[in-house]
Amino acid sequence: MDVSLAVVGATGAVGELIRQVLVEQGFRPKTIKFLASEKSVGKTVEFLGKTHTVEPINARAFEGVKIVLSSTPSSVSKEFSPIAAKAGAIVVDNSSAWRMDPDCPLVVPEVNAHELHNAKKGIVANPNCVAIPLTVAVNPLRRLAKVKRIIVSTYQSSSGKGAKGLVDFDAQLRAYAVGGPVPAPTAHRSQLAGNVITLDWTLDPNGYTEEENKVINETKKILGDETIGVSPTCVRVPVRVAHSESVNIEFESPVSAADAKAALASAPGVVLMDEVAGQFPQPIHAAGTDHTYVGRVRQDPSNPNALSLWVVADNLRKGAATNAVQCAVELVKRGIVKS
Numbered sequence: 001m002d003v004s005l006a007v008v009g010a011t012g013a014v015g016e017l018i019r020q021v022l023v024e025q026g027f028r029p030k031t032i033k034f035l036a037s038e039k040s041v042g043k044t045v046e047f048l049g050k051t052h053t054v055e056p057i058n059a060r061a062f063e064g065v066k067i068v069l070s071s072t073p074s075s076v077s078k079e080f081s082p083i084a085a086k087a088g089a090i091v092v093d094n095s096s097a098w099r100m101d102p103d104c105p106l107v108v109p110e111v112n113a114h115e116l117h118n119a120k121k122g123i124v125a126n127p128n129c130v131a132i133p134l135t136v137a138v139n140p141l142r143r144l145a146k147v148k149r150i151i152v153s154t155y156q157s158s159s160g161k162g163a164k165g166l167v168d169f170d171a172q173l174r175a176y177a178v179g180g181p182v183p184a185p186t187a188h189r190s191q192l193a194g195n196v197i198t199l200d201w202t203l204d205p206n207g208y209t210e211e212e213n214k215v216i217n218e219t220k221k222i223l224g225d226e227t228i229g230v231s232p233t234c235v236r237v238p239v240r241v242a243h244s245e246s247v248n249i250e251f252e253s254p255v256s257a258a259d260a261k262a263a264l265a266s267a268p269g270v271v272l273m274d275e276v277a278g279q280f281p282q283p284i285h286a287a288g289t290d291h292t293y294v295g296r297v298r299q300d301p302s303n304p305n306a307l308s309l310w311v312v313a314d315n316l317r318k319g320a321a322t323n324a325v326q327c328a329v330e331l332v333k334r335g336i337v338k339s
């Protein structure tokens with residue numbers, strides 16, 4: 001991978017994982033630089049045995065860079081991603097700033113890598129951490145029958161709120177474990193230790209949370225099918241890392257659980273955990289890995305055209321850093337970015 005890279009937001013939770021996943025996936029860039037907001041400038045990071053000093057995010061920093069892997073708040077991405085693109089880079093952006101822009105593809109490589117060719121603004125959007133595993137699991141089933149509707153209930157881990165979510169949750173957990181007074185939440189919207197929270201996100205005017213609306217809109221865009229109905233309920237649960245999803249898929253005609261399992265067993269990115277073998281996906285399996293685990297595949301007893309399944313993936317890896325690195329690899333493999 002003989003291209004020059006920049007990692008923006010290099011010191012954040014996802015930025016740090018991007019650095020790790022680049023190494024794990026054997027991505028050996030020609031040059032690499034690490035950029036971050038003013039408060040992190042001057043810190044050092046290690047990459048392949050070399051120490052790099054974190055630089056500020058500005059127009060000059062993008063000169064000669066071919067791929068930018070960006071993980072910043074949306075407001076920062078709105079300002080700097082177009083500047084990086086203007087300097088000649090393709091930005092793979094983890095924020096939600098560009099996801100629904102029709103000129104920015106929203107890419108899960110196992111599902112719609114071909115969309116990488118349509119980055120008219122020089123920006124590729126990395127989807128939401130629920131939508132990524134959901135589409136990895138649903139897409140292979142689409143060759144069995146057309147998908148009509150997806151009902152998804154999520155069990156999202158604390159780390160969806162980033163490092164500050166984990167600091168909050170860990171402090172609560174320590175106090176809860178010894179029966180002490182649980183400190184007031186600082187990142188989550190309510191106590192998470194010993195609890196679940198269905199309003200851990202901003203409520204939009206349609207009565208759905210911002211997170212639920214992302215799942216609706218992004219799932220349709222990734223699957224390239226606006227006719228699919230998506231009905232989500234997003235919930236934060238007391239788990240550190242990895243999001244789980246209870247998924248009910250209604251097809252236009254009957255699909256057997258056996259056929260679905262066969263399709264999932266050979267699907268890219270999917271690890272099928274069959275309960276017949278005594279297995280079922282759990283966050284403790286998925287945390288620290290790049291796979292989407294699928295299990296509990298079964299016929300819906302109330303609808304012959306529907307199946308239920310259980311999906312788990314590491315929200316920081318496949319739900320963010322790994323997916324972004326996979327997009328970068330594909331950009332090079334497909335010749336969209338040349339050295």
Ligand code: 2RA
Nearest residue numbers: 128129130156160161
């Ligand atoms: C969450 N999906 O889990 C968000 C993070 N991007 O809160």
